Every structure is written in C-alpha cells, then in structure tokens.
Amino acid sequence: MDEKYLYSVKNGSKKLLICAGDSWTWGDSLGSTRQFKNKEQYNEHRTSHVYGKLLSEKMDSDFLNIAKPGAWNVEIHDMLKEALEQIVDHKSYDEIYVVVCLTEICREAWDDPLWVPKDCEGLQSVNDFLQKYEQNMFTSFKNNFVDYYPDIKFYFGRNFTESYDTNILKNNFLDKIWCQCLEDDRPYPEEVRMLSSLAITPLIKRLKQLNLYKKYKYSMFELFASMELAMDWLDQSRYNYKKSHTTSYRNRT
DSSP, X not given: XXXXXXXXXXXXXXXXXXXXXXXXXXXXXXXXXXXXXXXXXXXXXXXXXXXXXXXXXXHTOEEEXXXXXXXXXXXXXXXXXXXXXXXXXXXXXXXXXEEEEEOOTTTTTTTOGGGSOSOOTTOOSHHHHHHHHHHHHHHXXXXXXXXXXXXXXXXXXXXSOOOOTTTOOGGGBOSSOHHHHTOSSSXXXXXXXXOBHHHHHHHHHHHHHTTOHHHHGGGHHHHHHHHXXXXXXXXXXXXXXXXXXXXXSGGGO
16 A cells, blocks of 8 residues: 555554545645745654554554545445454454545556446436445445454444435444535535446446446436536635646536
8 A cells, every 4th residue: 555645543442543545635725835945844844743643642643544536436345355354353443433435436447347237228218327325435445344343343434425314224324425524505405326427427427338428418417417516616615725626527518
C-alpha cells in the first residue's frame, strides 16, 4: 500500500480507530499550501484536523487513516482489507472500530468491473442498474469485513451520495451522510447517486460496452437532475470548499 495514503497515531491504547475513504477522509481542502510556510506544516495541519483524528481523541484510541483523494470504492475496500490483514495478525488491540466513508458508486465501473451486474436482462432503467451495482458492492463489504471480522465494529457512511434503502447494511450504517450533517436552512437533495465525471464517465463507457446506453439514456435525466441540485447546494454551502468543481459533470457539458 502506498504510504502517502496512510496516517497513524499510536498512543499506547488498547483501542484502535480506523477510518477509510476518499478525499473527505484524507482531509482534502483542510487548509492549503498557500496558508503554510512549507509542505510539512500543511501536512501537519491536515492530518491533525481530519475527522478521524478528532474522533480518535474523543475515544482515547490509536488511530489509522487510510484514504486516497479520488479513490474508487473498490480501492477503499482493497486498502482496508490489506490493513486489517496486517493489524489483526498482531492481536494488539482489545477493541477495533472501523469507519468507512464510501464515495459515489461506479468510479471503478470501467477499469475494475467487479460489481457490474452480470445479468442485466431484467434491469429496465439506470436506477435498476445502479441499485444492483451497489448491492453487489455491499455484498463484498459484508462478506469480507462485517462477517469475516465479527469482533470488529464496522460503521459505513457516505459523503455526498445516498445508498439505496434496500442495500443498506442495517446494523452497520450511519444515520446520515456527510452533507446532511452540514445542512443549515436548505436540506440536501435526496437520491443523489453520483456527482462527478469520476463516476459518470466510467458508467457511460460501461453501459455502452454492454449495449445498454440507448436503453437507459432517458432514465438518466433524473440522475443528472439530482446531480445538478446537489452541485447547486454545494455551491451555496458555507461549509464546503469550492475547488472540487473541476471534476463535476457540469464542467464537462
């Protein structure tokens, strides 16, 4: 695993908190190099302000952050799997807590089609396709983590997209996504499944490869509408950094 995606703090605790995710977990936009004299100061600020570090302080636990800006969910899965294989072998902790902040589905749909539905015959819309895709994803997380490590407490959440209710791992899922926690007087749009070209482009390429794009293209309008509403919300949110629109679907059109 690339060391630049890892950050750890050891306090001699018998408890360990692991947080895994993409840029929201890594701490993207927590300050900038313009605010600090050098890269070391910037990295110190970022790593000391990520949500996992703050949570670990409240828990009085050791802490491991596993995160990669722009990561696919399958990358989050694989990085976490590798880390747990190494940690659990050491039997160093009495309690291990894992918080997984998942990103939008389909970022890996083209280059790593692990969760692409095998039989799409009965899937009549892109919504059906995405629901099945996500179901396959959660099956992997359940089999390889929740069921495989019954003594570890797993909590799954999302940053700016919602999961399908039928797919949620009921006893292991957080009540709100990040953007819902940041709501002020404007509720975050519902049923946002993806938000950027990091997911849209692989999805469209895969649908074309499966000869499904023409069948689903009209049902994608609702998907795009939810994305637009979400981007408008983020634009107006005082809690969100505005730089990330460089990867938005809006900038591709």
